[in-house]
Amino acid sequence: MKHSKSNQSITDPILALRDCKSAFVGVFIASALVNILYLTGSFFMLEVYDRVLPSRSIPTLVALCLLALLLYAFQGAFEMVRGRMFVRIAGALDEALSGRIYRAVVQAPLKLRTQGDGLQALRDFDQIRSFLSGSGPAAFLDLPWLPLYIVICFMFHYWIGTVAVIGSIILITLTFFTNRGTQAPSKRAAEAGNQRNAFAQSSQRNAEVMQAMGMLGRMSQLWDLRNTTYREQNRETSDVGNGYGVLSKVSRMALQSAVLATGAVLVIEGSASPGIIIAGSILTARALAPVELAIGNWRGFVSALQSRQRLKELLTALPERDAPLELPVPKEKLSAESLAGGPPGGQRLTFAEVNFSVKAGSALGVIGPSASGKSSLARALIGIWPSYRGSVRLDGAALDQWDSDRLGRHIGYLPQDVELFSGTVAQNIARFAADASAEAVVSAARAARVHDLILKLPNGYETEMGEGGTALSAGQRQRVALARALYGDPFLVVLDEPNSNLDAEGEQALTEAIMGVRARGGIVIVVAHRPSALAATDMVLMMSEGRMQAFGPRDEVLAQILRKQNRPPQIAGAASLKVVGEGQESAS
Structure with a gap:
């Protein structure tokens, strides 16, 4: 899917999937065929018990087996197609919004009051994408077919349908309580994880200070506090989700046994055929399987919803606008008029x-x-x-x-704390411009009086900087960053x-620059x-x-x-x- 310019104005990540309408239609069709083909097992058992066994006909059994095998093959194919389509829908979402999410992550510290390590948006985006490409969406698409299975259960017999309805109500109730029980713990776990990751990144950046001044022991204690909070919140969320998941599983198994018992009573009373016992049990289990699967995926679903809300708030706070009319190259003056400012988020002037x-x-x-x-x-x-x-x-x-x-x-900018990007010296000076010429890079280096210094590096301009420019000393990084600021004659x-x-x-080179x-x-x-x-x-x-x-x-x-x-x-x-x-x- 090609990147649409209209995606720049989207604030809700789900709206970015509007270009995937045909894919969703295909998914719904595949889900319909899969759920219809799920009836194969029930009707196969019904025919075996009610037709093959009384007639003792091997040819009939062989024909039924071949037909069932063919239907199972189609079912597997449609399920495979549905799974692949979900993966591609998730890929389309990534293609449509990954660039904008990255720009929002970069711009957020400059325009908003941010907390944690600043990468929560990327984790939220990954959470939505992972949920879309997992088994959760399939389970929710199978849920609407629950009434069809219950109707067929009623066609078998009134009491089998009644037992299926009771089981459905029980599992739907469990789903409701799963939703209520996991929302708050899941949100707290996400916040605790964000703080934990921010602390780890801060510690990594200050590793030299911690080691030199004997701070590692105390900082480890602070890490344990944050990690314990995260672990406890995560455990609470898992306990709630797993508890309701086990309840749903046990309820479904008990319901399946109840259907068998009901069918047995009906057969004893002569109100149903023996095939209905097995067919009704299989059909009821299949009818309630999506509910159980939905409960099992509910934690991921809740996390995806919370991620969507956070991303929506972030993208709303950082709207992208169409590029304004291109102005002439500035060449006269810079002026500040009654200027007042401060950190992002309106904290203070x-x-x-x-x-x-x-x-x-x-x-x-x-x-x-x-x-x-x-x-x-x-x-x-x-x-x-x-x-x-x-x-x-x-x-x-x-x-x-x-x-x-x-x-x-x-504009050229040299901040107080210089940090270069992983790449070559030339790439850093050229601001990673794809069309940078060697002449422009060397010209910027000469303007910063750092050309001779660069030539003395192991590979000259092609020397790899390492993450954060760690291959250079602090003074060398500052002079290379000065060349970057002067690149293109800003x-x-x-x-x-x-x-x-x-x-x-x-300092003499700086003065000359x-x-x-x-x-x-x-x-x-x-x-x-x-x-x-x-x-x-x-x-x-x-x-x-x-x-x-x-x-x-x-x-x-x-x-x-x-x-x-x-x-x-x-x-x-x-x-x-x-x-x-x-x-x-x-x-x-």
Whole structure:
């Protein structure tokens, strides 16, 4: 099934299956034929007891056996077709929504308040897909045929039909209580599992710290608490589901025996033939088998429903829109107008009332004490954190007027915590673009002054980074990430603590890279802690307690700050920068 553009606007995963209407029609037809053919066993036994045994006719038995074998073959074929169609329906769902689910997983931490490891949406999607491709849907499709079997039981005899109805009521009641009993525990188990996985991932990321500072024992105790909670919730869900499953199984077996006993009484009284005893028992067992199977699959069904609801809420909160009109390449200025923002989810504002404008060819240094909102501002300037008031504009156009992928071509970003992707150095620099040219990759590396460093790696640009870029040192990762930020000559380059892991040579390369962006008419925003990062800037914005305290030419702003601190007005050179940067730490 080809990906439909209309699937981008779907918020309910089940609606993504609307292109599978013909497949569902085929499934219903196959289910009808399977359930009709399930009557083969009952009628075969009826004919054997009522026709073959009294007549002692071997040819009749052979003919019945051949006919039954043929019908069983058709039944098996239709069941196989139905199972394969469910697998392909699940595959169609995956093809239709997997891309959007992935984008939602990536965007959720940037726009919503998320909990756990952030991968719950993927697990939910897998749960729905697994349920669709399992035995659960077949059991639920067989349930509507229960009345047909009961009607045939009544055709055998009134009392056999009555016993079948009583058994159906018992099993349907058990199904109702299974649903009520498993919903809450299943939801709690999913939440506990999410927290457990998040803790495990956090521990893995901080393995070095835990090992070095002897935290492994205590963290193991915390893990045991979370794992115990998950185990207990999972056990409660399993106990409830298994309990009702056993009850349904025992009830069906008892009912089958009751039908045999009823048939025996009827035969003794001369109200029914001996074949009805066996045929009625088989037919009743078949009539109630889907109910028992549905109870056995009920936990998966409830989990799939809860997964669907969570995905529906996520996709509703993160709607995808059609790409807006493609705007011209920005080349004039960046401006922030009464800008206020903070973390996703509307938790709190970390900065407010920020107003400034930077023209092409300028580099703006953002300085301030710890938790002053510097990094939050940097994230808002490139649209990865929400702006709750005001706007950010490139050449007069607000960021929401751009398609995110197209906007990304004009933006370079170096975060505080650098993490590269598994792949080659060249792929990481090129942002994994399929049409990246060698010239563009090398040009970005040269702009970041990292070309010679890359050539010294074991395989040069084809060196595998490893997951998270672990094959490189922290300083090397930061310089490769700088090259990635400069790939494609973006108009706006935002660098958040770009020299935190750099040596003197790396800092000189950083300064030259910033000057290179300015020389080609780009704009650089540098969130600075170490004052050497401001060497190539011509503008400075001072933040404090989430407010813009000063903005203007670098030397003027630094002189103003020095006067407020009652320090000598030494503005020129690195010495003045050192005084201003003294005591500053990384942003919130």
